[in-house]
Amino acid sequence: MSSPAFESVDDVTARLAGHGYLADTRLATTAFLVTRLGKPLLVEGPAGTGKTELAKALSLATGRKLLRLQCYEGQDETTALYEWDYGKQLLYTQMLREKIGEIVGASASLADAVARISAEDSVFFSERFLSERPLLAAIRSPEPVVLLIDEVDRADEALEAVLLEVLAENQVSVPEIGTYTARHVPYVVLTSNNTRDLSAALKRRCLHLSLGYPSAERELAIIRSKDTGLPEAVAATLVDVVRQIRDLELRKTPSISETIDWARTLAVLGATELTADLLASTVNVVVKYDRDLRRTLDALPRMLDPNASVPPASPHDHSGRHHHDHPGPPATGRSQAERSFGARTSRGRRA
Numbered sequence: 001m002s003s004p005a006f007e008s009v010d011d012v013t014a015r016l017a018g019h020g021y022l023a024d025t026r027l028a029t030t031a032f033l034v035t036r037l038g039k040p041l042l043v044e045g046p047a048g049t050g051k052t053e054l055a056k057a058l059s060l061a062t063g064r065k066l067l068r069l070q071c072y073e074g075q076d077e078t079t080a081l082y083e084w085d086y087g088k089q090l091l092y093t094q095m096l097r098e099k100i101g102e103i104v105g106a107s108a109s110l111a112d113a114v115a116r117i118s119a120e121d122s123v124f125f126s127e128r129f130l131s132e133r134p135l136l137a138a139i140r141s142p143e144p145v146v147l148l149i150d151e152v153d154r155a156d157e158a159l160e161a162v163l164l165e166v167l168a169e170n171q172v173s174v175p176e177i178g179t180y181t182a183r184h185v186p187y188v189v190l191t192s193n194n195t196r197d198l199s200a201a202l203k204r205r206c207l208h209l210s211l212g213y214p215s216a217e218r219e220l221a222i223i224r225s226k227d228t229g230l231p232e233a234v235a236a237t238l239v240d241v242v243r244q245i246r247d248l249e250l251r252k253t254p255s256i257s258e259t260i261d262w263a264r265t266l267a268v269l270g271a272t273e274l275t276a277d278l279l280a281s282t283v284n285v286v287v288k289y290d291r292d293l294r295r296t297l298d299a300l301p302r303m304l305d306p307n308a309s310v311p312p313a314s315p316h317d318h319s320g321r322h323h324h325d326h327p328g329p330p331a332t333g334r335s336q337a338e339r340s341f342g343a344r345t346s347r348g349r350r351a
Contacts, residue, residue, distance in 0.1 A: 003063035006035050012061075021050070021057035022222055030209045031058060040167045040188035042152075042203060045211035047193050048255020054211075055148040055189040064187065065141070068148040069134040071155035077162045081172060082136045085129045127177065135163075136180065139172045144184040152202075153192040160202050167205040216243060219256065226260050229267035237274050238263055242286065244303045248295055254286035262286050276301045 006012045012028040023031065031054070034041045043051040059066035069080055132140060138147040149163070166172060170182040190206065192198060214222065220239050223230070230238070239259065246253045254262075262285045271278060279300050287293045 015061040019060040042206035049211040051191040059146040147186040149190040228263040230263045250292040258286040
C-alpha cells in the first residue's frame, strides 16, 4: 500500500534515511520535485554511487511497488514494452481447430477463406494474449509504482525512441488494441553510467541529477548506518584508504557498496586497527581486476604510512599477488607494531 506523499524536502530526507539511504539536500530536493511534478528523473554518474539504490529507497519510502527494466546492448522493444504470447496463441489455435474449420468450410474460394480468418484477428490479438513488460506494466498497473530504467546508456538509441512516449505522455500504444494511459503516474528513475551520450530528446523530458562519490564524512555516515560492526575510528581510516584507491585511475574504482562490504569483512576478522598486511589480504573485496590489484597492492603501504611495507607474498597467497611476479620489498627489521597504522594515528594525520 502506498504511503502519503512527501510533505517537504526534509520529509524526503527523513523517510529515505529510514530505509538506509542518506540523501543530501540537492538529492532530496530533486526527489521531492519528481513526486510533485510527475517528471522522470535521470540520474547520471559513475557506477556504484547509489543511483539504483535511490530508486529502491524511493519505492520503500513511498510504499510503491518497484518495476525494473534492466537495459543492455541490442535490446529491443519486446523486452521493454510488450510482446504477443505466440505459444498461447498457437495452443488456442489447436484447441479451436474444429471451430476454425467451420469458419472456412463454407468459403467459396481461398480469398474468401482468408477474409473470414482475418475477420477473427482481434480474437488472437487481444489482452488475453498480451504479455506486458516493465514499461507497459508500469502504465497499466492498478496501483502506483516506481519504474526503474537501469543503465539506459547501455541500450541502443532505438530503445530511447521507444521510451519517449512513456516519459512524455505516460502512455503506451499497442497498434492492435489501442493506447493505454497511466491510471497512476509512475515515479520514473532512469540511471546512466555515462558510457555514451544520451539524446537531447530524452534528457529534455527528465529532471537531471548527477551523482559522484560522496565526501569522506558522508561515506563514513553511510557505513555507520549499515551497522557493519567495524569500530568508528577504523571505519574512518578505511574510508580514507578507499578514497586514495579511487585516485589510482583503476579500470573499476571501488563503489560505495564495496566499501561497505570491505568494512563488514574487516569486522568479521575482528579488526581493531588497519595494517598493510590486513588490507593487502582483503583488498580483493573492492578491487576486481588483476592490473588494478597489482597497482593497489603497490600503493597500499604508502596509503597507511610512508614507512610501512607489505611483506613478500607466498606462492599460495590468495590475494592475487604472486611472489615470482611481484616480490615484496626487503625486510626492514621493523616490528609489526611499527608497520601497523592505528586508527587514532590516521585520524590525527588527516586532521
